[in-house]
Amino acid sequence: MPNANLSPQTPGFFSRLWQGFLATVGTREFFRIFSPWVKWLAGIAIIMIAIGSIWGLGFAPPDYLQGNSYRIIFIHVPAASIALSIYFALAVLGVIFLVWRIKTANLVAQAIAPIGFMLCVLSLLTGSIWARPTWGTFWVWDARLTSMLILAFLYAGVMALFAAFEHTPNRGKAAAILSIVGAVNLPIIKYSVNWWNTLHQGTTLTITEAPKMSIDMLAPLLLMILGTYFMVGALAIYRTNTLILRRDQNKAWVKEYVRTSK
Template structure:
């Protein structure tokens, strides 16, 4: 048999890793993503405006719930964003704890309040929707309870960021809580299937067709996409703000503050 040798040079791999680390630093992140904020905000405005007008005004009423179902155009995107943002925080927490990449910690700090308010809005709109549907604003349903736990996890992560703001362990406790709290995400997602709950099943599925007519699910999809664009714009803007605050003494930040000739 031919002698197959490993052609990967350890020094080359180490060099590639060092190059990668330079691309995820705070300065490259700022310069690469700062121009994105404007375009993401524009796309978010377009999708959210079309989706909101279509869903809240022109979409037909539901044959059972009438017009009360229209709150899903806010409720569903908020719930989806709340879960997605926490998952992103967990991934960023692993990156920060393992590879000590500072930018990951700053992004997590930037998106934590966004996810918290998405979770709160999801709970509030869900309660408003529950009153005409279930006859009460709140039941200790598995889906509702696990979403409430998610809100408390968000609050805990934000408290950790604030408590360790000026210590050497800044961000470590928040990252650890983000990673541990991620165990709640599959509980939220599959609670309707695992337990006998009042909450309805998923609205969108990769393997199944939507359970509602196109006049209803299309504006909902637009609201979902617009919501993700908006969160992306806010995440980059807030992260860049933290970068400028934490690195205000560095030359490249001071050069940004100087008026252009």
């Protein structure tokens, strides 16, 4: 005879965690939870970027070899590193969308792709400006530069696929697949200076090694990197919420939000 005192089996920790995650990734829940973050992230970003840029461009000491031309590093390094991070995020979001069919992941990917593209182009432009006094030319088909250019084309491809499939049932699938496949380029970009004999200098910052620059240069660079991350976070949420409102414009909660916001 079964024991009447036995209660139904409660779900495990990871099952409850997953269910809690699923309860927060709907478009309405995403909009409600993350909307207040935009102003705080943007405010922190503005403060960090302002301090980092003034410190780095105006008060950091000149480099003993490159003089003042190295100062473009305070723009180039944040743009390049975060362009890589955003594309990695695109690949992760692509997996989430294809495997679990979470539509919000697709909207976030659509929102951050143009941001990553602009940062990738900015890194190429600032790198070329930096290369002129350092290498004597604006461009060489160096492994790091070439793989970074390929990343810009991958970003452009993802954006084009989002636009092409915007009004079809397959919206986001092709972009997700390209994001995942294109992620193979990320380790090539990161380790190209180690795998091949390139003109591009080695990695400036690593977790496992001591910094290769003085604290007067390192501190403003870290401020610029962190500030840019915060700014990207604010832009990503703002752009995703805009896409959510457009996608769910006929739903009652959006109509109520628009009515109460007037």
